[in-house]
Amino acid sequence: MNDLLFDVGANLAKIIILTHTVLVLAAYMPWVERKVSAWIQDRVGPNRVGWAGLLQPIADTLKFIFKEDVVPGHVNKVLYILAPCLAVIPSLFVLAVIPFGPSVSVLGRTVDLVIADLGVGILFVFAFSSLAVYGITFAGWASNSKYPLLGGVRSSAQMISYEICLGLSVVGIFMGAESLRLLDVVHQQVDGTWNLFTQPLGFLVFVIAAFAETNRLPFDLPEAETELVAGYHTEYSSIKFTLFFAGEYAAMFVFAALVAVLFLGGWDVPFMDNASFAALGNWGALLGFGSFLAKCLLFLLFYVWVRFTLPRFRFDQLMSLGWKVLLPIGLVNILVTGLLNLPDGAA
Amino acid sequence: MALVVERRKLNFWEELYLPAIAQGLAQTFRQMFKPAITLQYPEQRPVIADDYRGAPGLVKDQDGREKCVSCQLCEYICPPKAIVIVPGEAPAGGPFDYSNIEKAPREFYIDMLRCIYCGYCEEICPEQAIFMTREYELNAATRQELVHDKARLYQIGGTRQDPIQKWKHKDDGRPGAGGAGAH
Numbered sequence: 001m002n003d004l005l006f007d008v009g010a011n012l013a014k015i016i017i018l019t020h021t022v023l024v025l026a027a028y029m030p031w032v033e034r035k036v037s038a039w040i041q042d043r044v045g046p047n048r049v050g051w052a053g054l055l056q057p058i059a060d061t062l063k064f065i066f067k068e069d070v071v072p073g074h075v076n077k078v079l080y081i082l083a084p085c086l087a088v089i090p091s092l093f094v095l096a097v098i099p100f101g102p103s104v105s106v107l108g109r110t111v112d113l114v115i116a117d118l119g120v121g122i123l124f125v126f127a128f129s130s131l132a133v134y135g136i137t138f139a140g141w142a143s144n145s146k147y148p149l150l151g152g153v154r155s156s157a158q159m160i161s162y163e164i165c166l167g168l169s170v171v172g173i174f175m176g177a178e179s180l181r182l183l184d185v186v187h188q189q190v191d192g193t194w195n196l197f198t199q200p201l202g203f204l205v206f207v208i209a210a211f212a213e214t215n216r217l218p219f220d221l222p223e224a225e226t227e228l229v230a231g232y233h234t235e236y237s238s239i240k241f242t243l244f245f246a247g248e249y250a251a252m253f254v255f256a257a258l259v260a261v262l263f264l265g266g267w268d269v270p271f272m273d274n275a276s277f278a279a280l281g282n283w284g285a286l287l288g289f290g291s292f293l294a295k296c297l298l299f300l301l302f303y304v305w306v307r308f309t310l311p312r313f314r315f316d317q318l319m320s321l322g323w324k325v326l327l328p329i330g331l332v333n334i335l336v337t338g339l340l341n342l343p344d345g346a347a
Numbered sequence: 348m349a350l351v352v353e354r355r356k357l358n359f360w361e362e363l364y365l366p367a368i369a370q371g372l373a374q375t376f377r378q379m380f381k382p383a384i385t386l387q388y389p390e391q392r393p394v395i396a397d398d399y400r401g402a403p404g405l406v407k408d409q410d411g412r413e414k415c416v417s418c419q420l421c422e423y424i425c426p427p428k429a430i431v432i433v434p435g436e437a438p439a440g441g442p443f444d445y446s447n448i449e450k451a452p453r454e455f456y457i458d459m460l461r462c463i464y465c466g467y468c469e470e471i472c473p474e475q476a477i478f479m480t481r482e483y484e485l486n487a488a489t490r491q492e493l494v495h496d497k498a499r500l501y502q503i504g505g506t507r508q509d510p511i512q513k514w515k516h517k518d519d520g521r522p523g524a525g526g527a528g529a530h
Contacts, residue, residue: 036379039379039380039383040375040379042381042383042384044383044387305372305375306372309368310368
């Protein structure tokens with residue numbers, strides 16, 4: 001009975017910590033985005049609400065909540081309301097399998113800092129992150145209006161194409177780790193080298209595909225303001241629009257976390273291995289969590305930096321990049337990794 | 348004849364596009380540390396040129412006399428018909444009972460929602476009574492507030508030095524003339 005209580009408590013604590021970290025980050029990412037874009041464009045950015053505009057996200061959210069929630073008469077009501085929920089939930093589910101720190105010891109028991117330590121971790125990630133496309137496609141379809149429909153169609157084509165590259169790019173890692181558990185992947189990197197250095201091609205393909213999966217520039221064709229008004233969320237207002245917004249930022253965080261876990265050594269700090277983390281005890285766990293969060297934040301900044309550097313792709317360019325460039329690179333990467341990792345005596 | 352632009356064949360590194368992307372990222376990174384050129388508006392003000400054409404206003408001379416004689420030329424020339432003048436007689440008696448002035452505006456309205464800031468009213472005014480000021484902040488909660496009446500127009504225009512004061516000195520130095528106020 002005590003064990004059960006402890007497990008429930010520990011898991012609840014992990015869920016609360018991780019989801020709140022992500023939701024607060026999702027609320028503050030628009031502020032970061034506006035600030036960084038302002039710096040790049042020689043402007044100041046939000047600086048009126050609170051110190052350096054830090055209360056801006058709260059003001060924005062309040063504004064969104066108090067706006068009229070219009071449900072146009074021509075929409076398919078069920079899908080229209082379901083779509084924004086589907087845009088947020090898959091990203092939050094994926095968080096469940098992401099290890100965010102070394103294990104801590106509480107009341108004499110060891111707790112791994114991952115909500116659900118699944119043996120098929122990475123498959124779970126791809127299964128759920130693929131569901132996010134339904135949110136966008138449903139939104140486009142249910143809006144019953146031309147620009148959202150175009151956005152939804154683009155989104156489904158784009159997500160399906162890049163999902164494959166995403167999957168292929170990480171196969172090399174799991175060949176090296178000989179496990180699909182994300183915890184194993186991190187432990188292997190903490191003791192050895194980061195996968196960024198052993199799998200540079202995989203990293204490149206994964207990052208490009210991650211940009212496409214999160215609909216971020218240069219691959220933001222589903223919303224492409226200049227062509228499609230606002231794409232799939234044209235007909236949405238008030239809190240439903242906010243959910244799409246939050247969903248996009250939550251997805252960005254999830255992919256940043258995945259990049260950190262798969263390629264940047266998770267919670268690893270240079271010159272430390274699993275033993276030295278264990279030696280520091282719970283302080284080591286805190287250090288690891290900080291390191292993991294720092295990597296995520298850096299990658300989130302990279303998203304913003306790229307957004308204000310590169311122009312949007314044309315749709316045919318997007319497709320040809322996905323199928324004719326990234327897919328072959330992903331396949332070659334698997335082949336080369338396989339050849340280099342042949343068991344002794346097989347060659 | 349069609350102009351054919353020779354396009355150089357890209358070499359391997361250029362075809363990868365990655366070096367170009369890195370260059371772009373470096374450019375935007377450098378840009379992040381340049382000072383912002385933003386003017387923090389309500390606290391900092393832009394420099395307004397002397398000949399800026401802001402809201403038109405009516406002026407009084409140094410004696411406090413309203414210079415408009417209600418000739419309605421500005422009303423006539425105004426392209427968007429923003430000006431409406433209700434002419435009246437110049438008040439008899441008082442400090443400004445100059446002999447040759449017959450009219451003064453009873454009401455003077457400029458609809459700032461119609462005004463196009465062309466400055467024709469200032470140009471055509473034979474009395475130098477209306478000027479384009481440097482006032483550029485016109486806000487109101489209602490449309491009616493932006494139809495400036497006489498009081499508001501004088502508030503905007505204020506007082507201008509008039510070195511000539513032609514009506515005051517019209518009869519000065521002429522034989523038989525009694526100066527201001529003499530009929």
